[in-house]
Amino acid sequence: MSRTYNHILIFVDNETAVLKSLCRLFRKHGFTLLTATSGEEALDIMKKQEKPISLIISDQLMSGMSGIDFLEKSKQIFPDAIRFLITGYSDINTVIEGVNRGEIHRFFTKPWIDEDLILQVNQYVEKYEITADNQKLLELTKKQTKQLYIFGRDMEQKVLEGSQKLDEKNKELQFLNKELELNLFNTVKAFAALVEQNFPILQGHGKRVSILSRKIAKKMGLQTDEISEIEIAAMIHDIGKIGLPHLNVYINENSPNIKDMERYQSHSLKGQEVVSFINRLDEVGFIIRHHHECFDGSGWPDGISEHNIPIASRIIAVADIYDRIENIDTNKEKYYAEYIEEKGITRDQVDEEQLIKQSAAFHIKQQASMKYDPEVIKFFLEVLREEGVRQIIEKEIRIEELSAGMILSRSLYTIGRSLLLPYRTEITAGILNKLNRIYRNRQIENRIFILEE
Secondary structure, eight states: OOOSSOOEEEEEOSOHHHHHHHHHHHGGGTOEEEEESSHHHHHHHHHHOSSOOOEEEEESSOSSSOHHHHHHHHHHHOTTSEEEEEESSOOHHHHHHIIIIIOOSEEEESSOOHHHHHHHHHHHHHHHHHHHHHHHHHHHHHHHHHHHHHHHHHHHHHHHTTOTTHHHHHHHHHHHHHHHHHTHHHHHHHHHHHHHHHOGGGTTHHHHHHHHHHHHHHHTTOOHHHHHHHHHHHHTTTGGGTTSOGGGTTTTTTOSOHHHHHHHHTHHHHHHHHHHTSTTOHHHHHHHHTTTOOTTSOOSSSOOOGGGSOHHHHHHHHHHHHHIIIIIOSOHHHHHHHHHHHHTOOGGGSOHHHHHHHHHHHHHHHTBTTTBOHHHHHHHHHHHHHTTOOOOOEEEEOGGGOOTTOBBSSOEEOTTOOEEEOTTOBOOHHHHHHHHHHHHTTOSOSOEEEEOO
């Protein structure tokens, strides 16, 4: 693979045979390789490095300093380095300690699989390059914003002094504003990168929400300029979360702790404040402010309802919760359980990828007219169908209406909850006769759910 940077990797293990094995594995991949037989030696080597180290692979059990202790100390020298931990055994306590103290990106057990290790190193090095590029872009944006601020301050002083050069300065300001508009997308990308840099759990969230929001907006027939504003607002809708404690970014959104909730709910207002000083982002800030409003008026920060909420905010609200359930929320089992119980199916009747997508869509439909705009949900479901997310469309009938050829949309149980027929069973004449006989014996309820055409 082609890379922008010459990456330096350091391997740390007290077994020289392991170090030689790692060097042989990665020597042909174009990396600069360093080795150390202890955490103390590795720290000394890192302190002397003039160029940054991109990735660290360390054993856990070493004489003296453990792998987790070493990786924790290594953050003070190269905080952006990717950190892998290799261990001869693994348990949940090691995993938790590695995440909390060493901010480990991946764990591997000995003996590792060469192809897997190479693949993960290449993938994380690519992410390292993206982060480095985003950081450069962010610094450039900060520099441009600072220059514009200084220029604006000077202009204000000139106006107060009644300077005869006011017209000339206005032309210069117009030029700078035009230049800033040309860099608007880079500014938005920098803001999005800043969110992800502060909260890795949100990696790619803004981009995915932006893409889905654009699709919904186009499906709804919105104007091109409205769609552009929705894309930008969706990309950086979480910008106000910068400064929140990490545990408060998403997991504690429904925390009973009043201070936690107030702190969390302030992020939409802070997001509006962050972008409001950038030319052309005033409307984007207004959209960000209201993306947590609920259709029934129970949301925040202003408690507005229905069509008083900007259409862009209503679209982003649906795209945001869908992506959070599918890609971020660690409590997916809750959504699985709600969906499976409602549909009367079992876990093995839907593949894992479809299950989380269908569960997320089901949760959103359940909140129609409460949290989310039912009109937006209608177009959102059309987008999902076009992308191959299958939705169960069913109707309830009585046994007397059941006929051969119909297909069950839910599993059929006896009154005592014993399984009679699984989900997606096609009704035959023989099955129909048996069901009528069972119903006459009052062993099942007179309600059947079938798939609609």
